[in-house]
Amino acid sequence: MLTRSEEDHLKAVHALLQTIGADGKAAKAAGTKDIAERLRTKASSVTDMLKKLAAKGYLKHEPYYGVKLTAKGETLALQLVRRHRLWETFLVERLGFGWDEVHEVAEQMEHVASDKLTDRLDDYLGNPGFDPHGDPIPDRKGKIRTKRTQRLSLCKGGEAVRIAAVSDTTDGLLRLLDSKGLRIGTQLTVLEVHAFDGSMDIKPKNGAAFSLSKDVSHHLQVERG
Amino acid sequence: MLTRSEEDHLKAVHALLQTIGADGKAAKAAGTKDIAERLRTKASSVTDMLKKLAAKGYLKHEPYYGVKLTAKGETLALQLVRRHRLWETFLVERLGFGWDEVHEVAEQMEHVASDKLTDRLDDYLGNPGFDPHGDPIPDRKGKIRTKRTQRLSLCKGGEAVRIAAVSDTTDGLLRLLDSKGLRIGTQLTVLEVHAFDGSMDIKPKNGAAFSLSKDVSHHLQVERG
DNA sequence: AATAAAAATTAGATATGTCTAAAATAAGTT
């Protein structure tokens, strides 16, 4: 069993290795300074922790160079990411939290260790592929789906997206979409989201702008770009 | 902000002060030995912790006698009990956990500190008055309802109960209950619960035994005795 | 290539929460 701090360090390493640097590619190893910044601690403290985690077999530490995760560490990090994103999804979709206020709480919940809990929560939420921010949720084996889609209703003003899927295929909904010229593949820009009722103004690439109720945008899965 | 260990000590004190002793009344103060046993630690460690919590104003510590909670400590302890029991309810009612396998997980979840989360969860669950074990759930002000009712579906074989309420008042359900002679106030004994489909065999006080599907027992609120 | 700057590590200090063993106090017993 790892302590909370150990888990946090492992997750920070994982996140840094995912991050794409200025040169356009992901780093091969994470440095203590960056890890320290992420965890709001000091590089010397991180060094100590990395040694401990390396001794336990979660990562490889090459002094003065950096750390990489072992397979064991990667598995555990993905587990943490999985828990974090599942709880974020729960908070937003079931408890009505705003997508921007769930991070801190999920940061605490992700440390609750119970595979049964995680897997049941996953089922309860309908095995979502992506969290409210559009980040992919690893499945119980740690596998990550690559398509990045999210509900149109969760987009913010200014985002340019393409319709990827319609999640609830009701005749009425499809007819409505068709009448507005919206179908799979349609590219559009979100102009503004109205906090009052969740409705949004959108502008399809080849057409005039119009408004969409939250009931509709909720069922549209879009991908970025 | 309290540490996890501080919260655990506070909760242990609270639990011990609730407990009714051999003499039939609750203790006036909790002793270090009992607290230590509950937390699987040593009395000397508890003494240290009690001093710290007393210094922070959560409890009054009379050396060699015991501790009582201050109003501040009582509030916090009730908050922890509230969180614990709400999560237990969530685990059983929404994720399908068995009532006997939720304690450990809830023990971890109760330390997630967010009033917004707690209150939203409460609403999401329909502001339940009692957890799956029949223990009362303090409301957001710390108030505890005194009636102890729970779903018949959560009772185990051997329990003798009285029907207190029907939670989902569908015509069909009420007709069904009526045809079986079940109504508010009916006393009955649970003979056996079948793990396979959740159905149960019950015996009303004045009548022959018969079986009840989980769909039905789920909607019956009963009280003990 | 020499030097300056940045980053990582080590060494030693501090705070926390736990422990064991010994001393102090309270409660029970004859």
Added chain:
DNA sequence: AACTTATTTTAGACATATCTAATTTTTATT
């Protein structure tokens, strides 16, 4: 009341996780 037993506290040790300051190593610059 004196003695025995149980409980609580104190004192000192230890492991963990953090920090600052000093040292080592790597990277960048002239």
